[in-house]
Each structure stands twice: as structure tokens, then as C-alpha cells.
Amino acid sequence: KAKAAGRNTYCFFSPEMDAQAHERLRLENDLRRAIERGELRVHYQPQFAADGRLEGAEALLRWQHPQRGLIGPGEFIPLAEETGLIHVIGDWVLDEACHQARQWHLLGHAGVRVAVNLSVRQLQRHGLDRTVRSALRRSGLAAAQLELEITESSMMDDPEGTLSLLHTLRGIGVQLSVDDFGTGYSSLAYLKRLPLQRLKIDRSFVDGIPDDGDDIAIVEAIVALARKMNLRIVAEGVETGAQRDLLTRLGCDEMQGYLLGRPMAAAEMQALLARCRAGVGAAAGVSLGA
Ligand code: C2E
Ligand code: MG
Numbered sequence: 001k002a003k004a005a006g007r008n009t010y011c012f013f014s015p016e017m018d019a020q021a022h023e024r025l026r027l028e029n030d031l032r033r034a035i036e037r038g039e040l041r042v043h044y045q046p047q048f049a050a051d052g053r054l055e056g057a058e059a060l061l062r063w064q065h066p067q068r069g070l071i072g073p074g075e076f077i078p079l080a081e082e083t084g085l086i087h088v089i090g091d092w093v094l095d096e097a098c099h100q101a102r103q104w105h106l107l108g109h110a111g112v113r114v115a116v117n118l119s120v121r122q123l124q125r126h127g128l129d130r131t132v133r134s135a136l137r138r139s140g141l142a143a144a145q146l147e148l149e150i151t152e153s154s155m156m157d158d159p160e161g162t163l164s165l166l167h168t169l170r171g172i173g174v175q176l177s178v179d180d181f182g183t184g185y186s187s188l189a190y191l192k193r194l195p196l197q198r199l200k201i202d203r204s205f206v207d208g209i210p211d212d213g214d215d216i217a218i219v220e221a222i223v224a225l226a227r228k229m230n231l232r233i234v235a236e237g238v239e240t241g242a243q244r245d246l247l248t249r250l251g252c253d254e255m256q257g258y259l260l261g262r263p264m265a266a267a268e269m270q271a272l273l274a275r276c277r278a279g280v281g282a283a284a285g286v287s288l289g290a
């Protein structure tokens with residue numbers, strides 16, 4: 001292969017490359033076994049309405065690796081996508097999140113939603129609607145309490161296919177949201193055809209609030225668009241009180257971010273739900289009141 005690359009091109013097989021390839025292979029093998037060994041975890045990050053009510057939680061995947069400790073999704077989801085492991089992992093997350101949300105409801109926290117992120121690979125595989133239906137059936141969770149998050153860029157991979165898939169999923173009764181909104185290239189004409197309930201404003205725009213005039217203008221434009229399209233707006237990555245206050249004033253309906261709650265283990269999320277229901281949300285530092 002090095003020869004085919006041409007006379008003047010040399011392909012070195014350096015010890016570092018060797019080590020990297022080994023490392024990757026080991027991670028892949030570890031990941032294959034992670035599910036059977038029960039090393040994957042779903043953490044939950046609370047989402048609050050502008051009036052301070054806890055409305056839902058986003059399921060965020062973690063890997064409790066025996067040697068490396070807790071690994072975030074950014075470090076292994078790309079590998080899972082390349083190897084196709086994302087399918088078994090994605091199915092597992094969906095099952096886990098549905099069971100968890102059903103548990104919350106049985107504990108009296110009726111109406112709390114759970115949001116699950118979908119990878120482009122999951123959208124591309126035939127039968128996602130069947131997977132979603134069976135996760136709902138197995139858990140007993142009402143379809144309306146499950147939200148599926150899809151990024152703009154994964155929609156644009158196959159716009160027509162995604163459009164028809166989303167209509168099928170919406171037909172089941174689940175809620176649909178666009179994640180990291182504003183960072184992709186979907187056209188408004190396309191968005192208008194999607195059966196969506198929510199837009200999640202990407203963290204990168206929230207970052208510049210309240211000082212950056214451009215970010216304020218972008219958030220205003222997204223809020224205006226969402227109103228016209230009858231969608232709810234969620235601001236992601238809210239870290240400061242100043243961001244929360246301005247985003248509330250600009251008309252964001254829901255917020256999620258470190259200020260209000262970090263992603264946490266299921267047991268902690270359950271404790272947070274109990275505190276919020278007891279009416280001590282403000283004491284727990286989760287009041288959104290302006
Ligand atoms: P995302 O869906 O946009 O999730 C939000 C990310 O922002 C999470 O990172 C969350 O921990 C982080 N975050 C939340 N609030 C704040 C904040 O106030 N400040 C900052 N700096 N960050 C905040 P995480 O958990 O590392 O997840 C990264 C991405 O990995 C997610 O982005 C999502 O695209 C993907 N992901 C996570 N879980 C899954 C999964 O089960 N399946 C798939 N396909 N993708 C997943
Ligand atoms: Mg998300």
C-alpha cells in the first residue's frame with residue numbers, strides 16, 4: 001500500500017502509531033464487553049420550565065471503565081458509531097431511560113419526561129420505530145413521556161428519509177426535539193415539515209449571553225422562529241444566573257445547565273425529584289424565578 005502511494009511518499013509505521021492502534025483496539029474490545037459487564041451508566045440532567053418546575057431530564061451516557069474511571073460519551077460514542085456498537089448501546093440507553101422514567105412516575109412524579117439522544121447511525125438503521133415501540137412496551141412508559149433528541153446535522157444526512165422516520169416516530173406519540181440547534185445547516189423550509197415539539201438552543205450561543213450582542217440576536221431570532229412554528233425552546237448549557245435571567249426574558253421556555261443541575265446518577269435524580277415535589281426546589285438551588 002505504501003508503494004502504491006508513489007515513489008516519493010513514505011509510509012512510516014512508527015511505534016507511536018502502533019501503540020495508538022493497539023489502544024484503539026483494546027478500547028473497542030472493552031466497549032464490546034462493557035454492556036455485558038454492566039459498565040455503562042445513564043446519568044440524568046434535569047430540565048426546568050421557566051417557572052422553576054422540574055419538567056424532565058436528559059439521559060446522558062457514561063462508561064464506568066474498570067481501569068480508566070468514568071468516561072464521557074465524547075470519548076467512546078464516535079468509536080461505537082464506527083464499529084456499529086452504537087446500535088446495541090443505543091437500544092440499551094433507550095430501555096434504561098424508559099424504565100427509569102416509568103419508575104419516577106410510579107413514585108408519584110407523574111408527567112416528568114425523559115429525553116434520549118439518537119445517533120445518526122440509529123436514524124439510518126431500518127426499524128428504529130420498532131425499537132422505540134418495544135422500549136415503551138417493556139417499560140410501561142407512556143409515549144408522550146419519551147422525547148427523542150436529534151441533531152440538525154444527523155437529519156441532513158438523509159433529509160427525506162429522516163422526515164418520514166420522524167413522522168412515523170411522532171405517530172407513536174413520542175416527542176421530538178432538535179438538539180444543538182443553530183449549529184447545523186437545516187433550512188427553515190425543511191424544519192417546517194418536521195413534526196417537532198422542541199428546539200434546543202446550542203450551548204455555544206448561550207455562552208455569550210448576556211454580553212455578546214450577536215448571541216442575543218441569535219437567541220431572539222430562534223425564539224421568534226419557534227413561536228411561529230409552535231415549538232418550545234430549551235436553552236442548553238446555562239451556567240450563570242445572568243444567563244438564566246436574560247434567557248428567561250428573551251422567552252426561553254425551559255433551561256438545562258450546570259447552574260440548575262449537573263448530569264447525575266439515577267438515585268440522585270430521584271432524590272432531586274423528591275425535593276422538588278416537596279416544594280424545596282428553591283432551597284436546592286433550582287429556582288428559576290426572576
Ligand atoms: P448533548 O446531547 O448536546 O448533551 C449536552 C452536553 O452538555 C452533555 O455533555 C452535558 O453534560 C453538557 N452540559 C450540560 N449542561 C452544561 C453546562 O452548563 N455547561 C457545559 N459546559 N456543559 C453542559 P455529555 O454528557 O458529555 O454528552 C456529550 C454529547 O454526547 C451529547 O451532547 C450527545 O450528543 C452525546 N450523547 C450523550 N449520551 C448519548 C447517548 O445515549 N446516545 C447518543 N447517541 N449520544 C449521546
Ligand atoms: Mg442532547
Ligand code: MG
Nearest residue numbers: 179180200236
Ligand atoms: Mg445539545
Ligand code: MG
Nearest residue numbers: 117151179180
Ligand atoms: Mg451534542
